[in-house]
Amino acid sequence: MDLQQLNLKFFVEDPSGVDLALLPVIFNRWIKEKVAEELLIDVADYRHVFHGPGVVLIGHECNFSMDCGGGRLGLLYNRKSKMSGNDEERLQKVFKATLTACRRLELDPLWKDGLTFQGDEFQLIINDRLLAPNTDETLQKLQPTLLPFLARFYKGANLVVNRDENEKQRFSMAVRSDTTFSVEELLANLS
């Protein structure tokens, strides 16, 4: 299939210790220091909204947000512009960009009590209802690319995959491995 508009979210391990008010400071610094490959443009603060996008770092090719969607805090990568390459290369690119941002956040000195992402679980969304209707058929089309990719990514760990079957939602799946991984390890697995 033509994998585009991928969204990927890794969750924060202990959200109770995260002061979201620091995110505008951190994301503005990312823009200033041009830390990412992608063009970073602006910061949108939606902390006032219930289970919303939290704080969004708006970019040209993609957005990064410390997202509160579904009531779970995590770093959401939202790919907006078209990607070149084959589907596997696109998955690789999206996972790398997301995990690089997660790691960058983990290492940020502003967090007094640290910040850690859970490596063993993620949510993958295809943000295009026409390219990827929320059906079993889409899942079947995705599997030949996704499963080998995940086998490498999680080093053969057992995985549980759940598709959100709410037809009003975008195609979305939650993946959980039975083995714990740090963000750093996952980045190494990608290389």
Place this chain on the structure above:
Amino acid sequence: MKASNGAWRERLLGRMPEHVAREVDIYETEIELRKQGKIEEKLFAETRLRRGVYGQRYDNGQRWDGEKTQQLGFPSATLTKGPSTVWDAPGMQRIKIPFGGLTTLQLEVLAELAEEYSDGIAHVTTRQDFQLHFVHIEDTPTLMRRLAAVGITTREACGNTVRNVTACPYAGVCRDEAFDVTPYARACAYFLLGHPDTQDFGRKFKVAFSGCEQHACGLVNLHDMGAVAVKRLENGKERRGFAFYVGGGLGAVPHSAKLFSEFLPEEELLPTAQAISRVFARMGEKKNRNRARLKFLVSDLGIEEFRRIVLEERAQLAPDPAWTDYLKKVDAVTETPLKLLAPLNSHSVPEGFERWLQTNVARQRQAGYAVATIALPLGDITSDQLRSLAGIARRHVNDTIRTTVEQNIVLRWVREADLQQLYLELKEIGLAEPGAGTIVDIVACPGTDTCKLGIASSRGLAAELRTRLAERNHELEQAVQNLHIKISGCFNSCGQHHISDLGFYGVSRHVGGHTVPHFQLVLGGQWAQNAGSYGLAICAIPAKRVPETVQRLTDRYLKDRERAESFQSFVKRIGKAEIKRMLEDLMRVPPHNEDPSFYSDWGDPREFTIGDMGVGECAGEVVSRVAFELAAAEREVFEAQVSLERGEYQQAGEKAYQAMLQAARAVVRMQYYDVPGEAETIVREFKARFYETQLFFDPFAGGKFGQFLFRAHERAAVSFTQESAHQRIEEAQLFVEAAYSCEARVSAAGSLPKASPPALQSRS
């Protein structure tokens, strides 16, 4: 931008009226032509604006990072979608929702579009529109097609057009209305949409409907054209019509609408609207956009002459069946409840329900049914919330959903017996916050978050105030809870700061070589009576001290108000001089090295700027004198306000003019230090040195504020009425603000004051 854009066109073929599909196809072609350089950028800009596709902050490809201005390296760097507007820069899509009316299906599509093309947030505006931000221009045709497939248009949502027609969200269910204005608002919206007579305006044109005079819901008084429902008995028969107003408007200098007709019969509504459109297109200002709104034409002609011309135009119009066709259906019931009446249940009351019931629910005229208001923080709602809300609405009401000018959403025809259940369902998705229409329900325009014109962060301030007030909302006395706060990021009034109890608009001040975000405090505005009167700015408060200002003002109001005295009456009684005195310590800004937090705005950690300005290299003493004189000019504006408050209109108008002269002299002094104090010389030197050179020009408003001075100077000897004095004070305030900005720009550019000889003295 999106991979599926082409496929959406195919998918939605036949799912919208043919002419709409054709319009979007044409727009898509225009996008292609612009990409090929075959359409000139100004023309393309107007083309997209007329389809609701608006620019956004930083779309010139530059952004201040707190220390310096960075170039944003967009891929299509040389391609533009308008003057100084980079093609790839994210923009805003405005979506028209006539009278705020929505269906559940439309809510779901808005949810999908917000997450697929924007940032997962849909924003309700003060004109009952929706806005999506950070949208790529190449996605906009698809977005329009998906909207059109569910009956929504973006056409004429921006640009010099008839904007979204607004109406009271309680129309049809209100206990006080004369009759339901909904069918009239709908008819007016679609009659004027794309009408040949509305395509050649010099500026935008706003229309509103209200079912009654006394409430605020329609805000008729601040519209170019406003209609208030009125019934009249004629020969024993009841006739419907409207108290019909024209020439109102906020903007930098607000005008109250003038009564065009005490009773415009319903069948005359559309032909009169058409005649007004024709007169506005023909006689309205076209070159100077700062005086191009209908309010200026009405003001210049006088209401009697304007009325005469419109009626003459009306008499010459060729009859159009559309004028009255819709009238055959207005009496048909357009809305019905989903559920038949049922007895109130006796379940235990959920926690928080009573408070929500008190502030967010209004009983309908129809016994047993109610309107539930969903208070949206800063007008924002997530895609997930919109989708869930559609589901909730389906369970409780038919498609009887509306947005409001207070940036909320209402569900109409909720069975009273179901209110507890509704509350619980809304609470589940975070939409059961109490306090709708109270002090915590703050209205704010986008401000510096996304608006190119924003000076200060209206949303950042609103979020901060909302958090602080919500924390102690339960302990606030009713009198304070009933107050309204409205915030604009600049003088342009999109946050409607003129008509609230406590209004604020963003300005800046230059302090010790740094720029500091401030908000002008506006008091005396009236929200009720369809926005009955406009407030005036009293003083500029550093942004970081606005919460303290609100606290101090509300505390004083509680302490000193007389029995049941309104806030507006309280302000009038104790006087603006006293209010300013009690806030004086809050107006001071600590030096940067003592407290740098004052030098950044709410919600934005970057050091504040009003442009790409760095830290200025002031020339000490001379600039200090300029700053001193600007402060004196500001004081003089305030004294003019005090005179106005005392009913001394002549004095008020003259003082306002003197304030402008003083500010102009301060500005001139930056180049011509010993400029004499005669009015004629000041105006001449100002014109030659700062107006004709455009040094005084606002980056967006151009020479507008300079023109205020010239007009005031030309009319220095006129007699002032209450209204004209009020307007002169507004102009003086804006002129002084512009003088501050000019001084900041010149200082930052390192252009030092010079004691040069008088400029161009030979000029007349």
